[in-house]
């Protein structure tokens with residue numbers, strides 16, 4: 001990775017794990033970001049599915065200000081605070097699950113889920129029942145446990161050895177599960193819609209098959225909705241479209257509207273195997289982030305809001321179908337649901353993302369050939385039309 005040559009470049013003090021693009025953003029406003037030259041960009045990345053209510057939403061501002069007025073940003077989990085307790089109750093109610101552990105990121109939520117699954121499995125099947133099944137194309141994070149479940153050899157190789165005992169199954173061939181020994185498996189982990197892996201929705205039939213296999217074999221089903229959850233698909237949780245319930249659910253990206261927060265939601269059966277001291281977090285579930293998350297969750301869970309996401313999602317799908325028919329040579333396939341879409345190209349995604357940015361639209365690749373659209377859930381129909389229009393000219 002090349003490093004800026006001069007030490008006067010303010011970027012040179014940042015570790016080079018990212019290569020940020022040139023615009024220097026100084027302000028946000030709804031579905032737009034404004035750079036230091038005053039140029040506006042339509043933000044169809046939402047900071048990678050994070051700013052679901054857009055930039056500068058009044059309810060987020062109100063929640064931050066309300067928490068600051070209390071003068072209490074953090075107390076640790078040694079003491080009770082109301083916002084975290086109330087948020088947990090709300091997430092339990094909305095998910096159909098029972099207990100919540102808060103943390104600070106998606107990777108941490110997955111690590112927590114793996115530990116809770118192992119704790120449950122050990123009481124069920126002893127210490128041999130510790131492995132995990134993940135799916136081909138999966139992305140679950142970059143920490144040592146979550147990286148082991150992430151199907152990207154180039155991310156894994158430099159850091160071997162990772163957590164052992166992970167087996168990958170192709171979601172297009174769920175019968176391969178018949179070759180897995182469930183006595184050695186604590187949990188199967190899956191994204192209802194694979195995000196980083198190229199926006200690949202799991203067919204409902206496959207999701208139900210995963211639920212049946214795990215249920216029949218005393219294996220937990222962990223659904224990772226860090227990217228596709230919290231209203232992104234037009235359902236509050238993506239799994240709700242298929243009528244199943246996971247044993248453990250991981251959440252993060254949009255949960256606190258841009259503040260760092262993750263959550264692991266689980267059934268009572270899993271929760272009752274966890275003892276004080278089995279896991280922990282210094283920051284997780286603090287009063288400020290929890291108050292902001294409560295504002296996000298309540299805003300998104302309103303039936304009118306979700307209905308609008310569905311309608312705007314249908315519009316976005318139609319606009320992308322038009323784009324595909326106008327650029328059939330470059331567009332291979334459209335995949336997605338709600339306001340989460342991947343446009344698979346016949347060529348590379350990078351140059352299209354760059355051209356779109358130059359024309360004032362922010363997009364994010366998902367793998368080498370897929371351009372991903374993750375507009376804020378508050379995006380207007382006019383902004384969707386304008387964004388897809390810019391995308392069309394970037395393909396031309």
Ligand SMILES: *Cc1c(COP(=O)(O)O)cnc(C)c1O
Pocket residue numbers: 105106107108110139140141142191195196224225226227228252253
């Ligand atoms: C982004 C993502 C993660 C990791 O979240 P971080 O906050 O970056 O650690 C895990 N799972 C899924 C599905 C994700 O999209």
